[in-house]
Amino acid sequence: MVIDVRSSLTVMGGHMGKDLAKSVFAPEDRIRYRRKVHRCLDVLDGLLDADVFDTGTGMTGLEIEINLVDADAEPVMRNAELLADLGDSRFQPELGRFNIEFNAPPRKIAPDGFGAFEKDISEALRTAGERAGKADSRLALIGMLPTLTPEHLVLANLSDNERFRALNDEIVAARGEHFPVDIRGVERLRSASGTIVPEAACTSCQFHLQVPPEEFARYWNASQAVAGAQVALGANSPFLHGRRLWAETRIALFEQATDTRPDEFKAQGVRPRVWFGERWITSVFDLFEENVRFFPPLLPLLSEEDPVAVRAGGGIPRLHELCLHNGTVYRWNRPVYDVMDGRPHLRVENRVLPSGPTVVDLLANAAFYFGVVRRLAESERPIWSRLEFATAAANFRSGARHGLDATMCWPGLGEVGVTELVQETLLPLAYEGLDRFGVHPAERDRLLGIIEGRCRTGRNGSTWQTAAVRAAEDRGRNRGTALREMTLRYLDLQHLNEPVHTWPCQPVAAVRRAPPDPA
Template sequence: MGDEVKATHYSGAHRREYRRKVQQCLDVFETMLRQSSFDFERPLTGMEIECNLVDEDYQPAMLNQKVLAAIADPAYQTELGAFNIEFNVPPRPLPGRAALELEADVRASLNAAEAKANEHGAHTVMIGILPTLLPEHLAGGWMSDSARYQALNDSIFTARGEDILIDIGGPERLTLQTESIAPESACTSMQLHLQVSPAKFADNWNAAQVLAGPQLAIGANSPYFFGHQLWAETRIELFTQATDTRPDELKTQGVRPRVWFGERWITSIFDLFEENVRYFPSLLPELSDEDPAKELAEGRTPQLAELRLHNGTIYRWNRPVYDVVDGRPHLRVENRVLPAGPTVLDMMANAAFYYGALRTLSEEERPLWTKMTFAAAQHNFVEAARLGTAARLYWPGLGEVTPDELVLRQLLPMADEGLRRWEVAVEVRDRYLGVIEGRAKTGRTGAVWQVETVHALQDRGMTRPQALAEMLRLYCERMHSNEPVHNWDGP
């Protein structure tokens, strides 16, 4: 959920001091990149999984405080919506059979959380957007009890000065006005972290940007919002619009959105933090007592609290992360592209595909991003979100290709080679990349299964709300089976 804040309103003087502190943190960070020893000798991967809570009728259940109290595990935290919880998977290395152990641990933990949720008449669901969520569910009492979320909501609307317009195309276009950031709470994702050295950060971030489109096309799982069939991965456009601090006039001037793909390839992690400071005013100007320059001068590791908090309110799809663990600083690429679900196995497969392809792409002698424009990578990302497996993606040397062809011909071999370089066991590579191969060959993602199932149920005479609830019930049954989505049958 991010760090809690103490206030929901801030004076002008407070904001000016925060801006000064952010700039000071940025200067200290630049010095650290030149001088300091970052922790990367044993790179770790991490995962965050956001879940929804539903009642016995598969409608949103605003029960996260009760469910979290029952789970009583610090790995589980609140998210923006009272029907959301987040599971933070402890970091671990990639080599050997570690991923199989991780899969078993994640399943066991989520099953235990499900049992605790059942005590309160709720179920947990891993899905990109809860398909039964409707406007009336977000009319009141939808937000988690948190000063951070209230301050974020107030700051976004203060900056914007008017209601937010949600306008998303697709087979059944949706247009509405919202007086809060409530629609953002509909977006539930999985986030993948990779710890990297300062020298290798830029190559890994650039490679992650290249992969974002194919990742989405083969992993889409969010076709419905407020009862409308929209994009294959509606979460991307919904999150972009639901936190937009810009009225139309600022959009026309070219002011950048806070949910951002970016606009250029980088040469250092500093490029991203510098852009964040230069382009984006603060939303949560919480001040710490730390003097980062003094900490560094005295041989300690600065927390850079203001810079980290500011960075946490700029929602890049591949976000740079600075963190301190046991007194040692480290850097991470946080991949925020993918939706949650459909199963733990599917999410592990998505992770293996990402980490493997990222390793190979980031180590090429002539990097792929030197052969394509940044705009092409962004276009791939949007098209994949919009159309999923039906998109056409640009790839250097191939031109425009379908996602299945790109994955089967280019990216799966890359992913296998990358995992081999990570010293991942053959059985692990075969298990997870076999799931991606199956998805590419059948064309069946979570989004495709959801749409096919809802249409089949409506053809049998159900209304749209009935079909969405029944689809979600069937989805949950299959989610718990851990059978990958490309093997799921229909209703």
């Protein structure tokens, strides 16, 4: 899961990144920054009332986070070396030295944008994989690397990057004590850390969808409504530190590993920075205003831009400070303000899904999300007028915890299994939504057929991983060996780019090459 301050610091100019390493933020820095954030918010309010935004719908983007592993599926701390060798700006460092991220160039998905995404992503990963192979490394698209141990998630393995170091320092200072982790799933994990580096265990895939300002609330509300089904379908993170926890443990770990609130603040109702939210919205302004009202700044970096003066002169300000602050509030569906070719636009950034298992699985997840959200957003009777927000939040937790075995509440259906909800209700909406985007029927059917296949077989990345580990343990392997065998087999199958619901659960290759554990 990306700690996303990169884009905001980039648009501030290169000198900001250099200054960041030397910054010691004084109280007056925070006061000036807070005042400027409020000015940015006022300017955004005025922009929303003016006819200046790009009103196009259908431009999409994908960000894919990747782990680096060695021949034994152990994490490799070489992202800087690999990125330097690649020299490709689409690849960026992530929080841990064993993480990188690929940013697919944005495009419309009509008529054959998914095919173009698949080609771009596959070719880029093939090149990166070849370069990694020269250093005896491999790429792993997975929600949580099963071979990670607490010894890997230490400050020495934080990426050598000023923004990550500064953010770690600020979050640690805001917390004022260690970050406890207590995840109760099939098994239980308790640990603690004095840094945010454990968050590097969370590797995700984010979808971006550009929408007009007047429709933003509908798309964000729709994204929140389906988040539970989304995470249940795409769950791919069942193991952490040798324990089987949630189907999508990444959700629980990210919430806990960067929680700046001590227990007293939680008891007082202070909002967490990793946040589902607490209400449906009527405007994108609601989200930016909540972020400013509820959350103190973490990185009070000031740009030279005067947003009021820029707007008064007829220009379009970049609202640097507001965007930077927005990037340090980790909503599962986040608003994004950006300026391209002199025109501002808005995007929903959907952040609920893990990376992997394959490129085609990621694109099936994207097709489902884009399709069902468009159809719900354009519904005459909005789903959020019939679904309590607290119920949507509970659905999200259920999907993350139980995956394809989750039960959810849905208007008109009551309590229903998530696979039935998807097959009978949401998939038909996704087909209609992709038709409205103008996606070619063959691409639509291929990708949504993968979602149907997961529901029919009851297999996604999480269930495949747990079944493969269980099979290895039934053969006498201990948990550590079973996880390593499973991960190696996972990487072999990932390379084939066949949907995970078609993967065999018995890791035959791993059985042949791994000796039995000693008694």
